[in-house]
Amino acid sequence: MRQSPLLNRPGAVPNAVGDPDEPVPAHYGDPLREQRLLVGGAAVTALARDVVVVSGPDRLSWLTTLSSQVLTGLVPGDGGVETLILDAHGHIAHALAALDDGRTLRLVTEAGRGAALAEHLQRMRFMLRVEVAAAGDLAVLAAMGGGADALDGAARRVRLARLGGGAGSDPAGPDAADPDAADRGGPGAWRDPWPGVVPGGTSYDVGLARAHPGASWRAGLVIVPVDAVGEVVDDFLADGPGRALAGSLAWEALRIEAGRPRWAREVDERTIPHELDWLRTAVHLTKGCYPGQETIARTLNLGRPPRRLTILQLDGLTGRLPAPGAVVRLGERAVGSVTSVARHHELGPMALALLRRSAPVDAALTVDAAEEAGPGSAGAGPGGGSGAAARVDAVQEPLVCPDGKAQASPAQRPGAGLRKSLLH
Structure with missing residues (x-):
């Protein structure tokens, strides 16, 4: 490069x-x-x-x-x-x-x-x-x-x-x-x-x-x-x-x-725009056909995105930061992973993470982390160097509705009334 x-x-x-x-x-x-x-x-x-x-x-x-x-x-x-x-x-x-x-x-x-x-x-x-x-x-x-x-x-x-x-x-x-x-x-x-x-x-x-x-x-x-x-x-x-x-x-x-998604950080091989709230700025819902358009429409109207982007406010007292890719846990269960991490000048350590949609928004989470490298590690990224495995407490600031619904989503799934009549 x-x-x-x-x-x-x-x-x-x-x-x-x-x-x-x-x-x-x-x-x-x-x-x-x-x-x-x-x-x-x-x-x-x-x-x-x-x-x-x-x-x-x-x-x-x-x-x-x-x-x-x-x-x-x-x-x-x-x-x-x-x-x-x-x-x-x-x-x-x-x-x-x-x-x-x-x-x-x-x-x-x-x-x-x-x-x-x-x-x-x-x-x-x-x-x-x-x-x-x-x-x-x-x-x-x-x-x-x-x-x-x-x-x-x-x-x-x-x-x-x-x-x-x-x-x-x-x-x-x-x-x-x-x-x-x-x-x-x-x-x-x-x-x-x-x-x-x-x-x-x-x-x-x-x-x-x-x-x-x-x-x-x-x-x-x-x-x-x-x-x-x-x-x-x-x-x-x-x-x-x-x-x-x-x-x-x-x-x-x-x-x-700002909760602003970035391709190099938040996107993996299975990411769809709904998970990152990227329909705000990068998708036109009525423009006509283009590759992937069926998934955009189907998820909006019929489905729910399987993951959701959230901001994590991290405990700054441990002296540790997670690295991108670190596992986010609810108890011992993995519910997502960190995509971006930084130290903010006012808010302290924080991250973006992709979580399973089912993870409760008010749940106390932890993030796998490591001992942070010393300030002399000039080439280190925001997560610092490697060290003893540890966990950092995290609080969510959700960006995507946990119910997986957009402002443009229908009030009920299309065809729900038809299925109900057939059952009766």
Whole structure:
């Protein structure tokens, strides 16, 4: 995987080898401070993401037929959409942030997934007027709140300076030769819709009478050439007081607080979108057929997702953290597993976990953990090093209705009245 240029910045500490965020810095010395700066819009971070570019006049209608979301209405500067590519059984194969500039569609996926995504799309081209390529020369930067607008502004200024100077590559992508590029200002920033319910979507929070924990999540991404990362970051840092770099640990802690699913962490080979409440932002329920659509509709109308995503507030007094994949237990019985874990600057240790739908929401749970590594373990992930087996107490903050019902689910299973009449 391509390494971020920000790993060469002073104080950058790498993630562990094999971690999904290995290509980007874990932190710059103080992950908790970096979280606070991100929340305040005063920090920028590099995300471990790949970009695939799709060009040609059929690109938006074509991707609409292949994915779970409607892309045909995308226009430059609209903030883009989120979409999923599912397999025939409704399992999540790719999760994408999609952004169009009027000529080229950019698809942001997990680091190391770009080639597989491009290969899949190439197989589905048929006779349509589209071209697909994994863009190894593009990188993704991110910020939150007002920082997302500032980062977008920095990317635009660098882009226009490069276009005006005639040197270097175009920070918005491969269309630098486009004579209208400067007027359009590039694709703009992708605005994360989480946790809103987008048109055509629904939420799985029936009966959860509380504000969504991600209500304050305001994230934005910009796509820039790898060789422009330093320029965009420096412009962002110079454009306001107290700005700084943040690492992946800070970004992940805020993502976990918001209950925001991520493909590299929350998805396994059998995950369907309902389990992660991903119908909020990435699925259009009435858009028509696409691979996996039958599972989406059947589970919504007839079934119940077998698992549910939850936030776990962890006991911080033990000095231990679980690692992703750690078993979650009700007594001695395994009822799920941890998918993401972090130390939050205000809430302390917390995690996301996928639990069996039958696990009671008010049950006292424990999570398998290990003795945490010392602070000198620079390359360690959020779970630290290995040590004596232990358990950490955990309290749930449910994200998905334990009854497995969405706001758009029917009040009763379709056909229930017919079956009742036949029995009598």
